[in-house]
Amino acid sequence: MSLPTRPLDDDIAIARRAKLKPIGEIAAALGLREEEWEPYGRYKAKLSLAILERLKDRPDGKLILVTSMNPTPAGEGKSTVTVGLGQALNRLGKRAIVALREPSLGPNMGVKGGAAGGGYSQVVPMEDINLHFTGDFHAITTAHNTLSALIDNHLHQGNALRLDPRRIVWKRVLDLNDRALRRVVVGLGGPANGVPREDGFDITAASEVMAVLCLATSRSDLKARLARMVIGYTSDRKPVTVGDLGAQGAMAVLLKDALLPNLVQTLENTPALIHGGPFANIAHGCNSLVATKMALKLGEYVVTEAGFGVDLGAEKFLHIKCRTGGLQPAAAVVVATVRALKMHGGVPKDRLHEENLDALRNGLANLEKHLETLDKFHLPAVVAVNRFYTDTEREWNVLAERARERGVPLAFADVWARGGEGGLELAEQVVALAEGADRRGTVRFLYDVNEPLRTKIETIAREVYGADGVRYTAQAEKQMAQIEANGWGRLPVCMAKTPYSLSDDPTRLGRPTGFTLTVRELRPAVGAGFVVALTGDVLTMPGLPKAPAALKMDIDDEGNVYGLF
Known part of the structure; x- marks a missing residue:
């Protein structure tokens, strides 16, 4: 050879x-x-x-x-x-x-x-x-941020849906690594500029709009999934959706191509x-x-x-x-x-x-x-x-x-x-x-979607990662109870974990054993049709490295690009 x-x-x-x-x-x-x-x-x-x-x-x-x-x-x-x-x-x-x-x-x-x-x-x-x-990523970014603008406008115009500004879970997005935008405050500068509140940015690839577009099977399915997305909660913890706001049509228009x-x-x-x-x-x-x-x-x-x-x-x-x-x-x-x-x-x-x-x-x-x-x-x-x-x-x-x-x-x-x-x-x-003749028939799933959310998470941790068990932070326990109470517990689980290790610790290479997976946060992605379980230090808005690849890129007078790989 x-x-x-x-x-x-x-x-x-x-x-x-x-x-x-x-x-x-x-x-x-x-x-x-x-x-x-x-x-x-x-x-x-x-x-x-x-x-x-x-x-x-x-x-x-x-x-x-x-x-x-x-x-x-x-x-x-x-x-x-x-x-x-x-x-x-x-x-x-x-x-x-x-x-x-x-x-x-x-x-x-x-x-x-x-x-x-x-x-x-x-x-x-x-x-x-x-x-x-x-332009697909730009369309997804625009549709996502259109919803963000409509949410803040709704707060400014009287808040008929009784959204609690402290419980809005819909962030803005950008298709770049920009750690400075992970946590921001919007609405500053007086009454004409909206309602002040904490906000933040995720990267576009982490947007639920991206997940929705990738799992939708038709335009009608796209609109239905967009309408189910949760944007926040009222002061008495009732979920408020895109459908409640009536924004799914405009978002679908932006996503038509x-x-x-x-x-x-x-x-x-x-x-x-x-x-x-x-x-x-x-x-x-x-x-x-x-x-x-x-x-x-x-x-x-x-x-x-x-x-x-x-x-x-x-x-x-x-x-x-x-x-x-x-x-x-x-x-x-x-x-x-x-x-x-x-x-x-x-x-x-x-x-x-x-x-x-x-x-x-x-x-x-x-x-x-x-x-x-x-x-x-x-x-x-x-x-x-x-x-x-x-x-x-x-x-x-x-x-x-x-x-x-x-x-x-x-x-x-x-x-x-x-x-x-x-x-x-x-x-x-x-x-x-x-x-070949050795095909073993249909794929067998490792969990039933109707099982409790905790069971599904622990099945993945045990069977796929090799963990001994799962530990939940107090925040995750509270969120799990709320997700189950809202009827979302029967959705599949989407685990957010470091890719570099079977565990949630990126430094543990090979085949680690004797570890416990820590779930620190749970986020319902109802439109996409799954619940995200965040483990370890996974970030939904990455940062740039010390020597970004962007600094090696250039273009000449003929339009030839260099440094892109």
Whole structure:
């Protein structure tokens, strides 16, 4: 097995050289009618919801979920593997479509970078996708903040709904990392400027409007979900909703185009639907339900990804998105890297380039826990080792040997450097799982939605994270009682947790044991259809790092962008 080579150019240079097809050719290859797509320039298009109605009787394709072990600062390349797998499936003669989330400007300008894949497994046009794209994030931001303005105007104009200004839970949002806005005071400057009260900002990806848009199945469903969102409480603790305020119509108008999936392509001209972008550590972390359903009608295979590891993205994909949309994934791909495994085995980031077989073996415990979790869901999985040029053949042999011992399918992927060709081994393993005789039937959920909220939280903590138990702060206990009293206790749970550890402590790598998960706050997201349980120090408005990626970005006189990755 030859070592992978590193691309000589960065992602943006590779993307700039790509020979893209006009988006009309991509749409035609999918069998779309001319009236079913609207071009946004040469290489992007919005797709009509009428496609779902026209193809409602067509059998669905096979849905493949790409997830991972717990991520590390070393990077695992989950989106890259997702794109590369889609390209490889097409090389095998399968009609494949990639379905991804839209990147947020927050991480893009911060530390993580974009979410369009990398190397020779990217979705393009890369600059557009990682920046303003088709304006969906801006529409969600505007719809969210329109509601904020209407709330404060309602207070100013007499407050007929008797909203308690101290109990308004609806914050404002911005699609940037800006820690200075986490807590603010609005309405200062006298009576003409409104009612003074405490407020704050979340990042747009954490907005309930984002979650609503990504789980809505139609315009009417979108409006109904918006109307159910809770904006605050009266002085006697009665919930007040968007529907009470009458703002759902205006919000739906602002979201009319954002609800439509976006069609683009990969570097190898594989169709890609990129739509919606909720974070997986503070929301459900999946692309939109309408985009996934549309892709399943248009393709033989649909490769999608859920944010972060099995403990966050995959768990929510299965318990929230699949339950809401009636989806049935055929197989999962768990992305791992030698570098990440060594880091979970105790190697610091600056020494990951050194061969360390003992640390590699120790780190495998993290990967194995994620595989055990998928087995509990009855979802067959293959491990995709995303190859890096710093890997050694002896390290690969350790992984292959452990996989044989455990009876786990494993494939080495070199999609970053070789595109779809580097993912053929993985694609063959995926097809074997999805079409083989060993399919185990439908996915089995780990909890019943009708169980008490406490039971659902503790099931996830015990079965998915490996916790001994759950501790609730006094605030969380009070909120749980209120949620149950308001009739929201039968909603699924959306856990907000650090992605870096199975526990709620980001420093506990590997497979931690003997820990108790702490739930510090519970937030009902009634419109989205779940209850958010915040653990540890998870923030809904991130901050910028000491050296933000934004400081390395530039544009020349010809309009070429640099420093975007």
